[in-house]
Amino acid sequence: MIVLPEPQERRYLQVVHGLEKEHEMRKLLTPLEQMIMNDGIKIGIEQGIEQGLDRGRKEGAVALLERLLAQRFGPLPQTVRKKLAKASVAQVEAWSDALNSAQSLKQVFQ
Template identity: 45%
Template sequence: MLSQRIEKWAKEFQAEGERKGRLEGEARVLERQLTRRFGDLPAWVRERLGSATEAQLETWTEAVLDAPSLSAIFGEPPAPH
């Protein structure tokens, strides 16, 4: 019984790791596309990429093809403190 639980937890842990790895990979590809299109990225864009959900990454990946600016993709940058 305990071995079955451990096996289940290991599979769940592996699946979560794979999901996180996919998200990180998608974010890296999008970062390269954005950099090529708009030049060096400001910190606020990099932060958003680093904390993005899968749905956000999909939306932004499609938007990069036609967007005239980073703000058109991500909205306005946060106000300085």
């Protein structure tokens, strides 16, 4: 971003204001407003990407645990599938850890 000396900045703003009136334009964004808007968009995109990655990690972990449970204990009841779908990542991790020593599906979820 270029910072103009005060006299040139005043002149720039006067010219922009004149153009707005001349062309009946709505007010243009000031450089500060534009910078704030760009920062907000960037933050929103970054948060969206992070949420998408978190969701993908969770869905992948759930799918893997579902597969391992089915291999070990047979077809999973719908209640177990629903429980897995609603679980947090921490819960899925805990159940994954419990799978190794569990003798039954019930023991995995205790």
